[in-house]
Amino acid sequence: MSRIPPITLHRALHAVWKAPRGPGALSAVNHSVVGRRFIITAFVFFAIGGLLAMLIRAQLARPENPFLGADAYNQIFTMHGTVMMFLFAIPLIEGVALYLLPKILGARDLAFPRLSAFGYWCYLFGGTIILASMLMGVAPDSGWFMYTPLSSSTYTPGVNADVWLLGVTFVEISAICAAVEIVVTILKVRTAGMSLTRMPLMAWYLLVTAGMMLLAFPPLILGSVLLELERAFDWPFFDPERGGASLLWQHLFWLFGHPEVYIIFLPAAGAVTTLIPVFARTKIVGYGWIVAAIISLAFLSFGLWVHHMFTVGIPHLALAFFSAASMLVAVPTAIQVFAWTATLMRGRPQMSLPMLYLMGFFSVFILGGLTGVMLALVPFNWQAHDTHFVVAHLHYVLIGGFVFPMLAATSYWLPLMTGRMPVFSVSRSAFWLIFLGFHGTFLIMHFTGLLGMPRRVFTYEGGLGWDAPNLISSIGSFVMAAGFALFVVDIVLQLRFGRRFRRNPWGGTGLDWAMPAPAPSYNFASLPLVTSRDPLEDNPRLGADIAAGKGYLAGAPRAEMETLCVDMVSGEPDHVLLLPKNDYTPFLMAGGLAVFFVLFLFSAYAFSLVGVVIAAVFGWRWLWSLGARTDPEPLDAGHGLVLPVHYAARSAPTILGLKYFLAANAAFFGSLIFGYLFLWTTAPDWPPPDILDIDLLRLATLAAGLAGAGVLARLARRANDKGDARWRMLALAGSALASLLTLAGLGALALLNAPSPVSHAYGAITMAVIGYAGLHVLLGVLFTAYALARHLFGYVSAVRSADMRGAEIWQAYTAITALAGLALIVLMPGAFG
Amino acid sequence: MSGRERPVRAHDLFWLVAGFSVWAGGFSALYGLHAIGCRAGWDEMDFVSLSVNRWALTGVYLAHITAGAALYLPLRAIAGRWQGESARTMRQVAVALTLAALASTIWSGAPVLVLEGCI
Structure with missing residues (x-):
C-alpha cells in the first residue's frame, strides 16, 4: 500500500498526463480534452442552429412575409435540421460519453485516445465544410433528409447537395470512431471489480447507444456514397428513368433516421437515470428491468423506419408491420418512465437545478411520446403527414427527450469540469424561460398542423386560420432563445463567480464524484476496487483513499500512461493498458481526409486521391507506433497483482475494436445488399x-x-x-x-x-x-x-x-x-x- | 450445488441479444418476403383457398415464433447454472429479453394473419 503523499502522486501523474498548450494542443488525445472539445463545439453549432431557427420563426410570424425569399428559406431550414441533428445532437452525445466514461468506469482514459481525437477533427472539419457553404450561399437546400429526386442533379444542379452528402459523411466517420471507442471502453477499460452488473446505468445506456450507432450510421453513409456517385458520375441508383428508385434513398435514410431518434434519446435517458436517484436520495428502482428495456428499445427502433414513409405507397400489409412495431416501442420506453417515477416515489426528491430540468423533461417528453403513438397509427399519419403537427411532435420528442435532459446533465456535471457551483437564481430563470418558451412555440404548433399548414413552406396566405398560431409560435421561440442565452450567461457566471467546492457537491454515489474538481488530467491517482454499484456510498472516504494511492496502479512509477483492462463480465483485471502520448497523427490524418472531401466537392476527383494517400500514410504511421520489438515483462499493478501489458494480452482492446469496426462495415454491406434486392423487386424497368x-x-x-x-x-x-x-x-x-x-x-x-x-x-x-x-x-x-x-x-x-x-x-x-x-x-x- | 455452476462469461452475453435477433430476423424476413412475393405474383396464385403469399408469410411468421420460443428452454438450463455476483441480474435480464422478444415477434408479425395482398 502506497504511503506517498497525494500531492506528490498528483505531480508525478500530471507530469505524464498533462495536455500540451499552444500549437501542441493539436496533438492532445486525453479524453477530457477531446470530450470538452466535442461538447463546446457541439454547443457552438447549437447556437448557430438556434439562430437559424429564429430566422425561420421570424419568416413565419406573419403571412406573406417578405423577410426571406424561398431560396434562402430552403437553405436555412435545411441547415437548421442538419446542424441540430448531425453537428449538435450526436456530437454532444459523443462528447459527453468521451468525457464521462473513464470517470464513471474508474479508468484514466479511453481504450483508443487517438481514435477519439481523430474523430473530433473529422467532426470539426466536416462541420466547417457544411457551415462554410452557408456563408458562400451554397448551403444544402433539399431538407435535412435530402430526398431524391429533389436532391438529384436534375433538380439540385449546384454543389448544395454535395456539401451535405460529403460533409455529413465526413462527420459520420467521427460517429463510427466514437461508437467503437465507447463500446470497447465500456467492455474492457473499467476499474477492478466493476462487473457488468455493477456498472452505472449510464454506461449501459452508452453501450447500447454506441452499438446502435455502429449499425444505424452505415446505411446513411451508403446512401450518401450512392447519391454522390449518381451526382458526380451519373450512376443512376435513384433515377426511375434508368431503373433506379427514389424510394431507395428514403429507405436508406430512415434505416438510419429512426434509430437515430433513439440514439439521441438513450444517452439523455441515461442522464435522467443517473440524476434521479441522486436528487431523490435513494437507489434506482429496477436496474435489471431498465437494462432489459434499453436493449429492447435498441432492437425495436430498427423496425420503425417505414413509419416515416407511410404515405409513399407501400402495401398495407408492410405498413401494418411497421405500425405494430411503432406501437410496441412505447412499452420499453414506458418501463423506464415507470422506473424513474417509482424511484421518485421511493425517495425524497429535492428540487435542485438539475431536477428542475428533469421535471421539464418529463412533461415535454411524455407529450411527445403520446403524439408519437398517434403518428404510429397509419390513418392518422396520412392526415397529419408533412404538416406542422409532425414538426411539433418531433420537437417535443427531441427537445423533451434530449435537450432538457442534457441541460440537466450539464448543470449536474459542469461543476466537475469547473470546480464551481452554478449561480442558482440565474439558472432557474433560464429554465423557466426555456420551458415556457418551448410550450409557447410548439404546443400550439400541433393545432397549426391540424389546421392543415404544411411543413417546409416559406410563406402562407393570410386568413387560413394559421396567422395567430404562427405568431404565437414565433413569440414563444424568441422567449425560448432568451432562455438559452441566459443559460450561457449562467455558465459564464459560474466560471467566474460560482462557489468553489472540493468534492461531490450533489452527494452522488458513483466514481465520477470520487475525484477532485476540476477533474485532473489522469482522473484517478490510483484505481479503486469496486464492490457495489454505489462505491461512494460504501466508502465516503473513497476519494481520499484514491488520491492517497491506496488503489491499483498508484501514481506513474514507470512514467507511462497506464490504466486497467478487465474481464468483460466479471470486472476482474486481466492486463494493463499502456496509453499513447500526445500525437499529431490524428490531426494530420483527418487533415488528409479533409483534403479529399474538399477536392471532391470541387469535382477534382483525381486530385482528391492525394488526400486519401495522405490519410493512408498517417494511418500506417499510427498503426506502426503500436506494440514493441521485444516480449514485455508483466507489470506490478499493486496489492500483489501482476498483469501483462496489453500488447502481450490476447483480450487486448485493439482486436475487439477491429471487430466492432467490421460490425459497422457489415451493416454497410448489408445495406448495399438490401439496395440491390430492393431495386430488383421494386424499381421500374427490371x-x-x-x-x-x-x-x-x-x-x-x-x-x-x-x-x-x-x-x-x-x-x-x-x-x-x-x-x-x-x-x-x-x-x-x-x-x-x-x-x-x-x-x-x-x-x-x-x-x-x-x-x-x-x-x-x-x-x-x-x-x-x-x-x-x-x-x-x-x-x-x-x-x-x-x-x-x-x-x-x-x-x-x-x-x-x-x-x-x-x-x-x-x-x-x-x-x-x-x-x-x-x-x-x-x-x-x-x-x- | 450440482457442481455444474459457473460464473457468467463473455459468450453468455449472447443471451441478451438472442431473442431480439430472432425478432429482427423474422421482421426482416417478413418484409423482404412480402416484397419478393408481390414481385413474383404469389398473391395471385392460390393454394388451398389462400394465396401462396399468405402461406409463405404465415410459415415464416410461425417459424420465427417457434424459434423465439425454443430459445427459452436452453436459456433456462444455461442461466440456471450461472453463479456469482452477476448471475442474478444477468439471468433476470436474459429471461426478460427473451420473453419480450417472443411477445414482440408475435405482435409485430400478426398482421400476416389478417391482412392480404400487395395493395
Missing part, C-alpha cells in the same frame, strides 16, 4: 437489358483467390501461435499474393464483363458490389503487407500477435463478404431474370 457476363471458370478462380487469401492468413496466425516464423512469413506472403491476384481478377470483371454503370441502375449497383469487394481485397493486400513488414522488423511474436490476428480477421471478413456479393450478382439474374 430485369435490365444487359446482364453481367461471367463464365464459371473465372468465377471459380475469383472464389478460390478470396478463400485462399483468407485461409493463408489463418495459417499464418496459427504458425505464429506455434512460434514458427518461417511459415508465418510464407503464409502471409501467400495471402498477400492471393489478394493481389484476386484484385486483378475483380478489376478485369469490372472493366471487361460488367454492364455500364451509367445506362441502368443494375449496372450501377452491380459495379458498387464489385467495388466493395475490390476495395476490401485491396485493403487486404495492405493488411497482409503491413503484418509482413511488422514480422520483418521484429514486432511480431507468439506473444505479440495482434498484427497477425488483425490480418486474419480482415482477410476472413473480406472472403465472406466478397463471396456473398459475387454470389448475389451472379445468382440473382438467374433467379429473377
Whole structure:
C-alpha cells in the first residue's frame, strides 16, 4: 500500500498526463480534452442552429412575409435540421460519453485516445465544410433528409447537395470512431471489480447507444456514397428513368433516421437515470428491468423506419408491420418512465437545478411520446403527414427527450469540469424561460398542423386560420432563445463567480464524484476496487483513499500512461493498458481526409486521391507506433497483482475494436445488399437489358483467390501461435499474393464483363458490389503487407500477435463478404431474370 | 450445488441479444418476403383457398415464433447454472429479453394473419 503523499502522486501523474498548450494542443488525445472539445463545439453549432431557427420563426410570424425569399428559406431550414441533428445532437452525445466514461468506469482514459481525437477533427472539419457553404450561399437546400429526386442533379444542379452528402459523411466517420471507442471502453477499460452488473446505468445506456450507432450510421453513409456517385458520375441508383428508385434513398435514410431518434434519446435517458436517484436520495428502482428495456428499445427502433414513409405507397400489409412495431416501442420506453417515477416515489426528491430540468423533461417528453403513438397509427399519419403537427411532435420528442435532459446533465456535471457551483437564481430563470418558451412555440404548433399548414413552406396566405398560431409560435421561440442565452450567461457566471467546492457537491454515489474538481488530467491517482454499484456510498472516504494511492496502479512509477483492462463480465483485471502520448497523427490524418472531401466537392476527383494517400500514410504511421520489438515483462499493478501489458494480452482492446469496426462495415454491406434486392423487386424497368457476363471458370478462380487469401492468413496466425516464423512469413506472403491476384481478377470483371454503370441502375449497383469487394481485397493486400513488414522488423511474436490476428480477421471478413456479393450478382439474374 | 455452476462469461452475453435477433430476423424476413412475393405474383396464385403469399408469410411468421420460443428452454438450463455476483441480474435480464422478444415477434408479425395482398 502506497504511503506517498497525494500531492506528490498528483505531480508525478500530471507530469505524464498533462495536455500540451499552444500549437501542441493539436496533438492532445486525453479524453477530457477531446470530450470538452466535442461538447463546446457541439454547443457552438447549437447556437448557430438556434439562430437559424429564429430566422425561420421570424419568416413565419406573419403571412406573406417578405423577410426571406424561398431560396434562402430552403437553405436555412435545411441547415437548421442538419446542424441540430448531425453537428449538435450526436456530437454532444459523443462528447459527453468521451468525457464521462473513464470517470464513471474508474479508468484514466479511453481504450483508443487517438481514435477519439481523430474523430473530433473529422467532426470539426466536416462541420466547417457544411457551415462554410452557408456563408458562400451554397448551403444544402433539399431538407435535412435530402430526398431524391429533389436532391438529384436534375433538380439540385449546384454543389448544395454535395456539401451535405460529403460533409455529413465526413462527420459520420467521427460517429463510427466514437461508437467503437465507447463500446470497447465500456467492455474492457473499467476499474477492478466493476462487473457488468455493477456498472452505472449510464454506461449501459452508452453501450447500447454506441452499438446502435455502429449499425444505424452505415446505411446513411451508403446512401450518401450512392447519391454522390449518381451526382458526380451519373450512376443512376435513384433515377426511375434508368431503373433506379427514389424510394431507395428514403429507405436508406430512415434505416438510419429512426434509430437515430433513439440514439439521441438513450444517452439523455441515461442522464435522467443517473440524476434521479441522486436528487431523490435513494437507489434506482429496477436496474435489471431498465437494462432489459434499453436493449429492447435498441432492437425495436430498427423496425420503425417505414413509419416515416407511410404515405409513399407501400402495401398495407408492410405498413401494418411497421405500425405494430411503432406501437410496441412505447412499452420499453414506458418501463423506464415507470422506473424513474417509482424511484421518485421511493425517495425524497429535492428540487435542485438539475431536477428542475428533469421535471421539464418529463412533461415535454411524455407529450411527445403520446403524439408519437398517434403518428404510429397509419390513418392518422396520412392526415397529419408533412404538416406542422409532425414538426411539433418531433420537437417535443427531441427537445423533451434530449435537450432538457442534457441541460440537466450539464448543470449536474459542469461543476466537475469547473470546480464551481452554478449561480442558482440565474439558472432557474433560464429554465423557466426555456420551458415556457418551448410550450409557447410548439404546443400550439400541433393545432397549426391540424389546421392543415404544411411543413417546409416559406410563406402562407393570410386568413387560413394559421396567422395567430404562427405568431404565437414565433413569440414563444424568441422567449425560448432568451432562455438559452441566459443559460450561457449562467455558465459564464459560474466560471467566474460560482462557489468553489472540493468534492461531490450533489452527494452522488458513483466514481465520477470520487475525484477532485476540476477533474485532473489522469482522473484517478490510483484505481479503486469496486464492490457495489454505489462505491461512494460504501466508502465516503473513497476519494481520499484514491488520491492517497491506496488503489491499483498508484501514481506513474514507470512514467507511462497506464490504466486497467478487465474481464468483460466479471470486472476482474486481466492486463494493463499502456496509453499513447500526445500525437499529431490524428490531426494530420483527418487533415488528409479533409483534403479529399474538399477536392471532391470541387469535382477534382483525381486530385482528391492525394488526400486519401495522405490519410493512408498517417494511418500506417499510427498503426506502426503500436506494440514493441521485444516480449514485455508483466507489470506490478499493486496489492500483489501482476498483469501483462496489453500488447502481450490476447483480450487486448485493439482486436475487439477491429471487430466492432467490421460490425459497422457489415451493416454497410448489408445495406448495399438490401439496395440491390430492393431495386430488383421494386424499381421500374427490371430485369435490365444487359446482364453481367461471367463464365464459371473465372468465377471459380475469383472464389478460390478470396478463400485462399483468407485461409493463408489463418495459417499464418496459427504458425505464429506455434512460434514458427518461417511459415508465418510464407503464409502471409501467400495471402498477400492471393489478394493481389484476386484484385486483378475483380478489376478485369469490372472493366471487361460488367454492364455500364451509367445506362441502368443494375449496372450501377452491380459495379458498387464489385467495388466493395475490390476495395476490401485491396485493403487486404495492405493488411497482409503491413503484418509482413511488422514480422520483418521484429514486432511480431507468439506473444505479440495482434498484427497477425488483425490480418486474419480482415482477410476472413473480406472472403465472406466478397463471396456473398459475387454470389448475389451472379445468382440473382438467374433467379429473377 | 450440482457442481455444474459457473460464473457468467463473455459468450453468455449472447443471451441478451438472442431473442431480439430472432425478432429482427423474422421482421426482416417478413418484409423482404412480402416484397419478393408481390414481385413474383404469389398473391395471385392460390393454394388451398389462400394465396401462396399468405402461406409463405404465415410459415415464416410461425417459424420465427417457434424459434423465439425454443430459445427459452436452453436459456433456462444455461442461466440456471450461472453463479456469482452477476448471475442474478444477468439471468433476470436474459429471461426478460427473451420473453419480450417472443411477445414482440408475435405482435409485430400478426398482421400476416389478417391482412392480404400487395395493395
